[in-house]
Each structure stands twice: as structure tokens, then as C-alpha cells.
């Protein structure tokens with residue numbers, strides 16, 4: 001669920017101009033994580049972009065206590081109380097922080113992401129994620145397990161930065 005949150009924050013990045021392909025791109029990420037997104041609309045995506053801005057703050061917080069403070073604010077101002085649902089028998093019982101099982105996509109996205117990132121911070125006692133350290137990239141990622149700190153979102157960004165540092169060193 002934390003990986004899904006990061007993937008959605010990245011596909012919903014507000015630094016990129018909104019375009020006609022956005023709804024399909026967001027639906028593709030949702031489908032990849034097993035969420036039926038056939039009825040997703042452009043208005044849903046606009047709402048989800050606003051939620052992604054809020055969630056990005058968790059990844060950008062840097063330190064554990066700062067990430068916890070951001071999550072506490074989101075939990076206080078943007079999510080409902082914790083409840084259990086089995087979606088009328090369609091799935092095993094699991095916790096939700098959104099208002100009800102028919103919550104709109106933006107509410108579901110923010111609440112389920114807050115849940116996942118909160119559990120991860122609790123489990124790891126570390127920030128649940130980070131923003132890529134490459135100046136050419138804004139993507140967020142979920143932190144590795146404890147002791148395996150990553151600075152870049154991907155092998156591609158890590159390699160690009162290593163090559164750039166090598167060139168700077170030789171210049």
C-alpha cells in the first residue's frame with residue numbers, strides 16, 4: 001500500500017502540466033495495484049492531484065519526527081476515524097480511514113496512503129519514504145528496510161548522479 005501511495009504521488013505530480021492522458025495514466029497505476037479504476041474521471045484525478053500535494057510532504061519531511069508531524073496533521077485534518085470494513089463480504093476485514101466504502105477517489109487515496117505511511121513509520125521507526133536526491137527528478141519512493149538507506153528513486157537516477165559526480169571530479 002505504501003508503494004501504491006508513492007506510485008500515485010509520482011503519476012499525479014503537479015509540477016507537470018495536466019493533460020488529456022492523465023486519467024488513463026492514473027487509472028493504469030490503480031489497475032496495476034489491483035484497484036478497479038474503470039469509472040475514474042478527470043474530476044477524480046483533479047481531486048487526487050490535491051491529495052498528492054499533501055502526501056508529498058510526508059516523503060519530503062526528511063526526519064522521522066518531521067514525517068510523524070506531517071502525518072499527524074493529515075490524520076487530524078483530512079481523514080476520518082479508523083473503522084473496519086469487509087466491503088460487504090467481498091474482502092477480508094481490514095482498517096480504513098476514509099468516511100465509508102463509497103468514498104470518492106481523492107478521499108480514498110489520501111486516507112489509504114496515510115494509513116500505509118503511518119504503519120510503515122511505526123514499524124520501521126524511520127521516515128516511511130523520501131524524495132529522490134537527484135536534482136533532475138522529483139519522484140518519491142518508499143524507504144528500504146532499516147539500515148538500507150536509499151537516496152535515489154531508481155537505479156537510473158543513482159547511475160546518472162554517479163556519472164555526473166565522476167565527471168565533476170575529473171573536471
Ligand SMILES: [Zn+2]
Nearest residue numbers: 132137153157
Ligand atoms: Zn529519481
